[in-house]
Amino acid sequence: MxxxxxxxxxxxxxxxxxxxxxxxxxxxxxxxxxxxxxxxxxxxxxxxxxxxxxxxxxxxxxxxxxxxxxxxxxxxxxxxxxxxxxxxxxxxxxxxxxxxxxxxxxxxxxxxxxxxxxxxxxxxxxxxxxxxxxxxxxxxxxxxxxxxxxxxxxxxxxxxxxxxxxxxxxxxxxxxxxxxxxxxxxxxxxxxxxxxxxxxxxxxxxxxLRPGLAANLITGETVPLNELENVVAMAGIGHPPRFFAMLRQQGVVPVREVPFADHQDYTQPQLASLVSAGEILLMTEKDAVKARHFAADNWWYLPVDAQxxxxxxxxxxxxxxxxxxxxxxxx
CATH class of the missing domain: 3.40.50.300 (P-loop containing nucleotide triphosphate hydrolases)
Incomplete structure (x- = not known):
C-alpha cells in the first residue's frame, strides 16, 4: 500500500x-x-x-x-x-x-x-x-x-x-x-x-550495484550465483524488489520471493520456515549480519558492491x- x-x-x-x-x-x-x-x-x-x-x-x-x-x-x-x-x-x-x-x-x-x-x-x-x-x-x-x-x-x-x-x-x-x-x-x-x-x-x-559471489553463512564457501538451485529469496531492505530483480537479471529465478520490512529483526524458526528440504535460502548481506549466529547450512547471502x-x-x-x-x- x-x-x-x-x-x-x-x-x-x-x-x-x-x-x-x-x-x-x-x-x-x-x-x-x-x-x-x-x-x-x-x-x-x-x-x-x-x-x-x-x-x-x-x-x-x-x-x-x-x-x-x-x-x-x-x-x-x-x-x-x-x-x-x-x-x-x-x-x-x-x-x-x-x-x-x-x-x-x-x-x-x-x-x-x-x-x-x-x-x-x-x-x-x-x-x-x-x-x-x-x-x-x-x-x-x-x-x-x-x-x-x-x-x-x-x-x-x-x-x-x-x-x-x-x-x-x-x-x-x-x-x-x-x-x-x-x-x-x-x-x-x-x-x-x-x-x-x-x-x-x-x-x-x-x-x-554489482553482485559478487554467493557466500554460505556457516562455512564462508563462495560460489557463482548461478550455481545455486531451488532458491528461496528473502530481503529485509528498504526496497526488496531491487534484490529480487537483481537475481533474475543474473539468471536466478527464485521459487519464492519473501520481502521483509527494512531493519527487521529475525528469529531462527522464522527464517527456517521459509525453506523446505532441498531448497536454499538466499538473502542480502544486510540480512546475513543479523542471521549468521543462528544460520543453517543451506543459508547463503549475496554481497553487492557499488560501481x-x-x-x-x-x-x-x-x-x-x-x-x-x-x-x-x-x-
Whole structure:
C-alpha cells in the first residue's frame, strides 16, 4: 500500500497531505534555524562527509558508504564511520563497535559497514558524540556519516545524496503522503548526487550495484550465483524488489520471493520456515549480519558492491582528499 501511495499510483495520498505539510514545515524550519545561525552546529576538527538521501530508505546509501570508505582507505586515509544505529538499542551511547557487537546493539547497517571495511564505526542518536568517540581513539582523519543529511546539528564539509535512479522521488510529497524527507530542490545545494540504477540525470554520477559471489553463512564457501538451485529469496531492505530483480537479471529465478520490512529483526524458526528440504535460502548481506549466529547450512547471502565510472569517482574522491589536506594545513 505505501509503495502505491508514494509512487503516485494511488490517489489516497491526498488524505495524508495535511500531515505532509506539517512535516515539510518542521523540516524546513529546522534547516533554516541552522542556516541562519539561530542554532549552532558542532564542527569536527576533521572533514565530515555525509552520505544520505532525500527519500525514506532503499536508495543504496550503505553500499555507497562502504565504497567511499574503501576508496579513501586505498588513498591512505583513515576514515571512521558514524551512524544513528537505527534498529539497534545499546546499553549506552556512543557505542564504538568491535567484533562482538551485535546488530541488536548497533543496528544492521553499522555492523555491515564494520565487517566489510574494518574501519572504526560508532553509533549514537547524537552524531556529535559518535564522532567524538572515534576522535578519542586517535585513528581517524575523515568522518563518513551513513545517513544524517537531515541531522544539521553536525556540521558537514561535503554532502553526497544517493538517489534511486528508477523510482526517483515518487509523487514528490513529504512524509507520510510521499517518500520525501526534504524537497528535491535540496539537490541544488549538495556537493554530489549519485544515481543508483535507472538513468542518471545531468550532473549525477551513475552507479550500479554489482553482485559478487554467493557466500554460505556457516562455512564462508563462495560460489557463482548461478550455481545455486531451488532458491528461496528473502530481503529485509528498504526496497526488496531491487534484490529480487537483481537475481533474475543474473539468471536466478527464485521459487519464492519473501520481502521483509527494512531493519527487521529475525528469529531462527522464522527464517527456517521459509525453506523446505532441498531448497536454499538466499538473502542480502544486510540480512546475513543479523542471521549468521543462528544460520543453517543451506543459508547463503549475496554481497553487492557499488560501481561508479572511474573518472567521475576519482574526481569526487580527490575533492574529499583535498578537504582533509586543507584541514591539516589550517590546524
Amino acid at each position: 505505501i509503495e502505491r501511495l508514494w509512487s503516485g499510483r494511488s490517489a489516497l495520498y491526498v488524505l495524508l497531505l495535511p500531515l505532509s505539510w506539517l512535516y515539510g514545515l518542521i523540516s524546513t524550519l529546522i534547516r533554516l534555524s541552522y542556516t541562519l545561525g539561530w542554532r549552532k552546529a558542532w564542527r569536527a576538527p576533521v572533514p565530515v562527509v555525509i552520505v544520505g538521501n532525500l527519500t525514506a530508505g532503499g536508495n543504496g546509501k550503505t553500499p555507497v558508504a562502504i565504497w567511499l570508505v574503501q576508496a579513501l582507505q586505498q588513498r591512505g586515509l583513515r576514515p571512521g564511520v558514524v551512524s544513528r544505529g537505527y534498529g539497534g538499542k545499546a546499553d549506552h551511547y556512543p557505542l564504538v563497535l568491535n567484533d562482538q557487537t551485535s546488530t541488536r546493539q548497533a543496528g544492521d547497517e553499522p555492523v555491515l559497514i564494520y565487517q566489510r571495511t574494518g574501519a572504526p564505526v560508532a553509533v549514537s542518536p547524537v552524531r556529535k558524540e559518535a564522532v567524538q568517540a572515534l576522535l578519542e581513539g586517535g585513528e581517524v582523519d575523515v568522518i563518513i556519516t551513513d545517513d544524517g543529511l537531515q541531522h544539521y546539528a553536525l556540521a558537514r564539509d561535503f554532502e553526497i545524496v544517493v538517489v534511486d535512479g528508477q523510482r526517483r522521488f515518487g509523487n514528490g510529497w513529504w512524509l507520510p503522503a510521499g517518500p520525501m524527507r526534504e524537497s528535491a530542490s535540496r539537490l541544488k545545494s549538495v556537493d554530489a548526487v549519485i544515481a543508483n540504477g535507472g538513468n542518471a540525470q545531468p550532473g549525477e554520477l551513475p552507479m550500479q 561508479l565510472p572511474q573518472a567521475e569517482s576519482d574526481a569526487l574522491l580527490n575533492r574529499i582528499v583535498a578537504l582533509q589536506v586543507k584541514k591539516l594545513l589550517t590546524r
